[in-house]
Amino acid sequence: xxxxxxxLLLVLLIIVVLFVMRSIARVVLPLVIAIMFVLVYEPLxxxxxxxxxxxxxxxxILAVGTIFILAFIIQIFVDSAQxxxxxxxxxxxxxxxxxxxxxxxxxxxxxxxxxxxxxESQIATILSKDNLQSFAGSSFSKLSSFGSSFFMFxxxxxxxxxxxxxYNKYIKYIAGDDKAFLLNSKHIQKxxxxxxxxxxxxxxxxxxxxxxxxxxFDVNYAVFWGFVTFLLNxxxxxxxxxxxxxxxxxxxxxxxxxxxLLFLIIILFGIQLSIGQFIEPKIxxxxxxxxxxxxxxxxxxxxxxxGIAGAFLSVPLLVILKIVLQNNESFVFVSRxxxxxxx
Numbered sequence: 268x269x270x271x272x273x274x275l276l277l278v279l280l281i282i283v284v285l286f287v288m289r290s291i292a293r294v295v296l297p298l299v300i301a302i303m304f305v306l307v308y309e310p311l312x313x314x315x316x317x318x319x320x321x322x323x324x325x326x327x328i329l330a331v332g333t334i335f336i337l338a339f340i341i342q343i344f345v346d347s348a349q350x351x352x353x354x355x356x357x358x359x360x361x362x363x364x365x366x367x368x369x370x371x372x373x374x375x376x377x378x379x380x381x382x383x384x385x386x387e388s389q390i391a392t393i394l395s396k397d398n399l400q401s402f403a404g405s406s407f408s409k410l411s412s413f414g415s416s417f418f419m420f421x422x423x424x425x426x427x428x429x430x431x432x433x434y435n436k437y438i439k440y441i442a443g444d445d446k447a448f449l450l451n452s453k454h455i456q457k458x459x460x461x462x463x464x465x466x467x468x469x470x471x472x473x474x475x476x477x478x479x480x481x482x483x484f485d486v487n488y489a490v491f492w493g494f495v496t497f498l499l500n501x502x503x504x505x506x507x508x509x510x511x512x513x514x515x516x517x518x519x520x521x522x523x524x525x526x527x528l529l530f531l532i533i534i535l536f537g538i539q540l541s542i543g544q545f546i547e548p549k550i551x552x553x554x555x556x557x558x559x560x561x562x563x564x565x566x567x568x569x570x571x572x573x574g575i576a577g578a579f580l581s582v583p584l585l586v587i588l589k590i591v592l593q594n595n596e597s598f599v600f601v602s603r604x605x606x607x608x609x610x
Contacts, residue, residue: 289572296573297416301423303583304333305431306456307463312431322432330428334421340494341417347491361520451590458586466582469547470500473507476538477514484531486518500543502578503562507539557585558607 288295308329315325351358442449478493486492492514499506515532522528557565565585569577585605593602 285572292573293416294419296576297420298423299580300576301420301427303459303463303580304424305427305434306459308333308428309431309434309456310460313435316432326429326431330425333424337417343490344494347488347494351488351491358520365520455587455590458590459583462583462586465547465550466501469542469550470497473497473500473510473538473542477510477535480531480534480538481514484518484527486514486531487521488517492517503566503582504559505566506578507543511535511539557582557589557605561585561605 312325312329316322438452439449442452474493474495474497477496478489481489481492495513496510499510502509511532514535515528518528518531522531562582562585565581566578569581569584571577573580589602589605592598592605
């Protein structure tokens with residue numbers, strides 16, 4: 268009875284915590300991302316420290332290097348997005364022409380005469396200058412909000428990074444005589460480092476190949492599509508679909524040849540399928556031990572809590588949750604539901 272009440276209170280506490288996390292996402296989210304970065308850097312920090320490199324040298328290099336690289340990547344993304352923004356009217360008109368040409372083709376092939384006026388008016392409304400400017404305005408307001416979040420992340424990251432020399436001592440202090448807590452902490456960190464390392468290199472490879480393919484096919488904004496492919500591959504399942512759809516849409520607007528467009532779609536889809544379904548699982552192995560349903564559910568759930576950032580963080584957060592649950596007798600069955608049988 269006491270155990271049931273305790274578990275019920277624990278569930279209620281989790282619900283309250285999630286509600287608070289969603290309510291103050293602007294403050295909490297940069298902190299969570301900073302913690303993820305620090306956890307990934309900890310093995311590298313320990314390795315360099317064992318090589319007798321001074322802590323006062325390691326920390327500034329990691330801090331300044333990380334923030335500089337992130338700022339550089341963000342600048343590339345913003346510059347590319349601005350180029351598309353300046354060409355928005357021209358791209359909208361081209362898209363409208365392509366859609367109407369397809370509609371005209373099917374209108375000639377199919378004996379049933381369809382009313383094109385309604386379609387034309389709807390497309391014109393969607394792709395109108397006001398609509399495009401409104402969309403662009405909301406996008407840039409989100410970018411400005413992202414700027415403040417990036418500042419918060421940088422602040423949290425620097426504080427946590429400079430506290431890293433005492434990380435292992437602090438974990439041991441919290442654990443006390445509880446060896447299980449210490450093992451779980453190491454397991455969580457190892458799982459996050461493993462996932463982030465593999466995912467980074469797999470996403471970088473996928474993005475680079477997508478960039479080369481877009482350059483070979485002469486797709487406009489090829490650098491932007493390669494970068495977007497790299498980023499979206501961190502989002503499980505749906506990310507690879509969007510990463511294929513975006514450059515395909517650009518090619519649809521740009522190309523006159525349907526054969527060329529078809530070849531591009533086949534190649535981009537083939538890259539995502541081969542890397543996502545065969546190469547990545549082979550490299551990752553069963554280290555995560557999360558089934559597909561759990562990953563999709565986690566993607567939807569964390570996207571609801573934290574939006575796009577939640578989608579990027581969904582798998583690491585699920586791994587942490589699974590490790591915590593599997594060490595609680597009352598919730599072991601939930602952990603088993605989230606996992607998958609070992610081969």
